Structure formats: C-alpha cells, structure tokens
Amino acid sequence: MDIDQTLSKLTLVQKVKLLTGSGWWHTEAIPEAGIPAVRMSDGPNGVRGTQFFNGVPSSCFPASSGLGSSFDVDLAREVGKALADECRAKGCHILLAPTVNTQRSPLGGRGFESFSEDPLLNGNIAAAYINGLQSNGVSATIKHFVANDQEFQRFSISSDVSERALREIYLKPFQIAIRDANPWALMTAYNRVNGLHVSESKKFLEDILRREWGYKGMIMSDWTGVYSTAESIQAGLDLEMPGPSVMRGNAVIRCLMAEKLFPGDIDTRVRKILELVKRAQHSGIPFDAPEKSIDTPALRALLRTAAADSIVLLKNSAGILPLSAAALTKIAVIGPNAKIAMTSGGGSARLLSTYTVSPLEGIAAAAKELGGNVEVKYALGAATHRFLPLLDGYIRQSEGGDPGALVEFWNAPPSGDFLAPDVDLGASLAERDWSTPTLESNCFLMDGIDATKVNVGGYIRYSTVFTPDESGDWELSVNIAGRGNLFFDNSLLVDLSTNPEPGESWFGFGTADKRAVAKGLQANKAYKLELRINTLELVSRGLPFPCWGGIRIGASRQFDEKEAIEEAAKLAKESDVAILVIGLNHDWESEGFDRPNIEYTILSCFYRQRLTSLPPSLPLLTNTLVTAVLRANPNTIVVNQSGTPVAMPWIAEASTVVQAFYGGNELGNGLADILWGKVNPSAKVSLSFPERLEDTPSFTSFGDKGQEAGKILYNEGVFVGYRGYEIANTKPLFPFGFGLSYSTFEYSRLKTTPMLPDGTFSITFELKNTSSVPGREVAQVYIADPQASLPRPRKELKGFIKVSLQAGETRSVTMDLNREALGFYDERRGCWVAEKGAFEVLVGASSADVRLKGKVELDVDLTWTGL
Structure with missing residues (x-):
C-alpha cells in the first residue's frame, strides 16, 4: 500500500468510515481502495480469538503478575513470540496486550493483568513481551494509557495525580516500553486523569506521547471508551472501538460542517490507521482467515516453563x-x-x-x-x-456421547408453553431454526450464532447429560439473559421465569444467580439436564450490541x-x-x-x-x-x-x-x-505483600472508600508499593523483589566506574552460588539520593539481572546505568533533573535485603525531556 496515494483517493465518507471499528474485533474494510479489515483479539495471557461463544481454544500463559515475578526478560520475549504464533493461527494482526498499569493497590480487579508495582520492572518486562510479539509480525497494543488502576467507576472516575507521580510512576512503564520496543498500537484508558478523559486529552496523546516521546503508532480507544467526537479526534485518538460507531460516523460529518473539525484532522487520524493496515499486509497473516488452535510439544514445554518460572517460594x-x-x-x-x-x-x-x-x-x-x-x-x-464451578467436564451431549451440550434456537414458540413447569419435556418440538453443539456451560451468545437463521429475541434450549463424580446432594446454580427454567431429570429445579431477580451477569442484562439442590445423586450416573429460555425481553432492553442470550450453569456437591x-x-x-x-x-x-x-x-x-x-x-x-x-x-x-x-x-x-x-x-x-525440585524456584514477587490492607500506601484513597466527588486522590504521590512501605517504616509481609531458592547466593566485590558528564556509569559485582544445587538469582540494583532537594524514595529499582549459576560457580556481573537511574521529575521546570552530588548504589536480593553498598558522584546538574 502506498499510504499517500491511498489517502488521496479516499472519499471523505470512506475516511470517516475508517475512524471506527467494524464490530468487536476488526477495523473497517474498503475493498474498492484495497484496504482490508484488520483483526484484533484479547488479551494479555492468551489469544482468545473473535468469538465469545464456541470460540476456538487457545493456550493460556501465566498471568502477568506471575510473569513479572519471574524477572526474566528472555522468558517474556519467548512468551511474546509464542503469542504471535497463536495470533497467526487465529488470523489476528493486533493483540490487545500487554497491560502495564501500575499495581497501586492489591485490591485492583485487573491487578493480575499487570506486571508490577515498580515502573522499571513493569516497563522492561513489557518491552521484552512486545519485542517478542512484534518480531513475528503481530502488533502489540500497550494499554491502558494512563492511571487506569482500579475498576470502581472506571468509565467516569478521575484519577487525580500530581505531575511528578504521573511521570515517575504511572507514565514511566509506558515510556520505557515505547522507547525500547516501539509498540505499533496503544489503547487509551476508560477513566479521566485530573478531570479529563484520556481519550480526549491532547496533553497525553499529542503533547506527551507523540511530540515529547516521538510515538509513531496508532492510538485506539478501549471498548466503548470514546465520549466525544471533535475533542477525541483533535486530541489524537485515531480509532474508536468497537463498531458500529457511537461518537463518530455521521457526527464527524456534522462537526466538519460546523468547522469544529477540518479535513486535515481526519487525514491525520486515517493515516495512522492506514500505517497499521500496511503493517498487517506485510505480516503475511491472511485477512478474514479461519481460526485454529496450536498444540505442539514445544509450546507445551514453554507453557510449563513459564508456569514454573512464575512461582515464588515465599517460605x-x-x-x-x-x-x-x-x-x-x-x-x-x-x-x-x-x-x-x-x-x-x-x-x-x-x-x-x-x-x-x-x-x-x-x-x-x-x-x-x-x-x-x-x-x-x-x-x-x-x-x-463466588459462583458454583461450571459443569464443563461433567457434561455430554447424550449418555456416552460426545462431551458438551446441544444448544437449539427457535424464532417462534416451539410448543404451547415453552417454559411451563408441567410442560411435557418429551413431547416433540417444532422444527428448530438452528442448533450447535458446545463444550461450555458458560455461553455468552453475542456471537458464534448464524444470524441469517436466528433472530435476536427468541427461544433457546440447552440440553445435556450431567454425570457427577461423587455421590450425594448436589447444588446447581443458573443465571441467564432472558427468562427461563432449569429442568433436572424432567422436573423443574430452578425457576427463572417468574419475576427473576435482576443480577450483574451478562453486562447487567442477566438474572441473579439462583441455586437449588438435586438430592441423592449417584456417582457416575447420567442425569438429564435441560434449560429453556425465552429471550424476547432482550429486544426491548436496549442492548449496546447484538445478543441472543446468556447461559451459565454450575454445580458442586453439597457438604x-x-x-x-x-x-x-x-x-x-x-x-x-x-x-x-x-x-x-x-x-x-x-x-x-x-x-x-x-x-x-x-x-x-x-x-x-x-x-x-x-x-x-x-x-x-x-x-x-x-x-x-x-x-x-x-x-x-x-x-x-x-x-x-x-x-x-x-x-x-x-x-x-x-x-x-x-x-x-x-x-x-x-x-x-x-515442589519436587525438577525446577529450582527463581521468581521474586513483583509487588509487595502487606500484612494488613491498612498498611498499603494507597489505603485511604482507593476504590469506593477513597472516592471524593467522582475522583480518586492519589495521595501517596510517588511513594507507591515498596517506596511507600519504606518511607513509612512499615514492614510488609513479603517485600518487593523477595523470593527464595533451593540454592544460596553470595554477593561480593562491588565496584563502580567514575560517572561521565552525561550521567552514564557502570557497576560490577560478583555473584556466587554457595550451595550444591544449580540455581538462578535475580540480582537487583537500587539507587538512593540522600541529598535530594525534595522528598524522594529511600531507594528505587534501577536495574536487575537474572543470573544462572552452577553449584559453587562465581560469575562477575556488569550493569550499565545512566541519568535515568539518578533523576526525578521537577514539576516547576517541566523536565527531568539529576542533581549533582553523591548517590548510593545498593545491590541486593530484594528491596529489603541489600547485600552490597557503593557510591557514585555526579559533578553537574543534568536536565532533560523526552525519551
């Protein structure tokens, strides 16, 4: 694709069309202009594909907080490469990952999606992950930019953060990953920062990202995370996701007519989208390809290695x-x-x-x-x-038949009273309009349905054979989108058709989870289970996307x-x-x-x-x-x-x-x-473990308890995680960077080189495995600035390395550092500053276990902006 030539030939209507996605997982295609639809997929620990219902199975890698705890950039790179292979198998050009939001509190609902509470570790693991992914032609999407650190009121809450804390803690992992890996896409956060939604913040998207950091990639919204038309386009948001458009489309044409927007604004945004389309064309990944799974011995070996290397031995x-x-x-x-x-x-x-x-x-x-x-x-x-475990693994389409269940759809009522408790379940039903088998008992029916045959708003039967593995009374639970009844062995067990209590399932359109007990079940005996649903009410409830219903059935033996x-x-x-x-x-x-x-x-x-x-x-x-x-x-x-x-x-x-x-x-x-020592543990916790929630630095200002008139005040400033525990002299249960091994390690002979005028210097130390067991040690380098002109953390992680040592082996380790290890952000001058004077170099096995101390001297003040 010649982008300039393509852009010049597109009509205004075509350009506006490109500013919004097509459905949940694709960009818009304009075939007459040679522009294909680019495919995206969640997420950070695996490539789900484009279907919620009956999707193609995928490899699940360890959660990001575990991968971050490995402190292993080589492993993160290999995981990225493997995820790229998974993307290729699913015809996916853009993976919506990684997440690098700061783990500000242990309560964060998506904390497991992020790598660390520390910006350096967070950014370095993210960069390796991105480099691995993009080395195989798949675009990463670094997210959620920025300060999207809680789920409470996530669409509207304002994260009120000082400029210094933004720069040193919350923006820093994005800055590191953009500098070291150049992610081809970036996703904005749902929330506001200091009063303004990030998706319409010129400060973040244009001034910092594109001008100061020189970011060249495409910027997309989080799903339904665009709240304006002209403002988001002028701020630098290229793509609204998902489609169909809510804030763009005809609204953009209206803004052009009123000259709130100009054709040049549209061209600038479309150019970024076309650049990503061109990358997709060069990737060799087919467009609109069928989705496949990967399962090879090599992949299983990597999954096993990643699982083991993410485990921390605490005691x-x-x-x-x-x-x-x-x-x-x-x-x-x-x-x-x-x-x-x-x-x-x-x-x-x-x-x-x-x-x-x-x-x-x-x-x-x-x-x-x-x-x-x-x-x-x-x-x-x-x-x-919280909910009963799913039936998956206990169900078959028929006794002795294939695993799973059969889901059938009717557009018109298939029998007299489809949901009546006394309905003859054995009676023949009217000919169904469509059916499909499924392996799942948690079915979000927003896709994977033949829309040419099945209307939104109709009748569904989910039928299966349930075989418990233990004798006794079993509790079953169900929640649905629609109204329905669950029958067990031809008898009504759960009634969700008579004024069902509303719940939080299925984006708030479902019922509350309701339970009942099936008594005296025998192990390994097959029981007929059938769920019948009427989804007509979904048509009138204003769903934000097409949805044919939702089904979740769980079961557990009572005890x-x-x-x-x-x-x-x-x-x-x-x-x-x-x-x-x-x-x-x-x-x-x-x-x-x-x-x-x-x-x-x-x-x-x-x-x-x-x-x-x-x-x-x-x-x-x-x-x-x-x-x-x-x-x-x-x-x-x-x-x-x-x-x-x-x-x-x-x-x-x-x-x-x-x-x-x-x-x-x-x-x-x-x-x-x-557990058996086949792998010697080497991971160290990437976030501090508190003894009590009250000890966490963000305790008074997180979630609904910290909400103040629609905003969260980030009161701890730069003292996040271990920085906050140390400044308050509070001992955590397990400190940042802590983890045991079956080996023991000795640190010695720390040396530092004289600092050059630009702030670069090197440190060297020796690391010895003093045990009889081969092992790996994560050596951590912290810098302290005791003479700073403003409050600074007692120490900050500025380097780490994972070293493999045979029993009794000694290795010399050298690490190169620069002004980034010395500086803080000065809000008064709007730049980074490293003040002349002596800095302490601390080398250790964790943030609380410093083994070696040294000093370096900076002769002149340094200031800088950008990367």
Missing part, C-alpha cells in the same frame, strides 16, 4: 522443599484450587484453554513418574467459589463445612506431607470490579450483600481450613493462587509457603516441577 523454614520421592508413601492434596485448574483471572483476560493441568493432576503425575508406591489422596476442605475441614485435617494427619492449594479465582479477581479486602472472610460478607441470591453461609473458610491442616500435619506446603496479595494470618504457623499466581494451561505441572 521454606523447615526445609520440606524440594520433596524427596524416596521419603514419601502418602501425599494429601487438599483445597479449593487443587482439583480445578484456575488458569487466569476474569474478564477480557479469560479464555477457553486448549487443555489444562490442575495442581492435583500435576502432583499425581509427578508422584507416578518418580516411581515407588506413592499414594495421592484428595479432599476439598473448603470452597471459595457440611465443619465436616469437610475435619475430613481434610484427618487426611493431612494420615499423610507424610500435605499440599494445601488455596487462593482466589476468576470470580474474585476480574475486570469490572475491585476486591473489597484482602481477607477471605470479609470477601464473604461483601458478596452476601451484593449477591442476595447466594446463601448466607457462603463457605469462604480458607483461613480456618489452613489452620486446621497445619495443626494436623506440620509438614504442610501451603500453595496460594492469586493474581495479587491476600492476607495470611496463619503465616507464623506455616513453615512452607508458595505463591503460584494463575499459571495458565500448565499450572499443575509447573507447580509439581517446583
């Missing part, structure tokens, strides 16, 4: 880890996150995995592989689900909470070692809402109030379970799975604690590799 005081196969005869695997693979957080990061390995499966496979007569037994102990904990404790006591896998899941950490607290029990109280259809005894008894198991067997390994920190009131009793984050497809095998 190993009794030396239980690594496990010895020879010393074990019985292993207890306990906990709510053991049997079900919690691969990722929720929202746009979630996807249908090609396959999953749960912790229970991974541990059992490792025990079998190591030989001997190791017995692995499982107990739930306590449940932590007595006290008895379940006693059973788990008994199993632990009878075993050589107990592996207790606890944590959160995509119900609790997700786009769309923030967590109210880091305590499991307070979560229970909060959601009882918001989800009144849930039973009052919502069994979030995690801490009780942990205490009981620890007392039953001191040889207990506590594995916590969460994207961001949770409270650990039992930490003093636990000798062995592992932070597993959300590990993607291979989380179970990756965990087993760490």
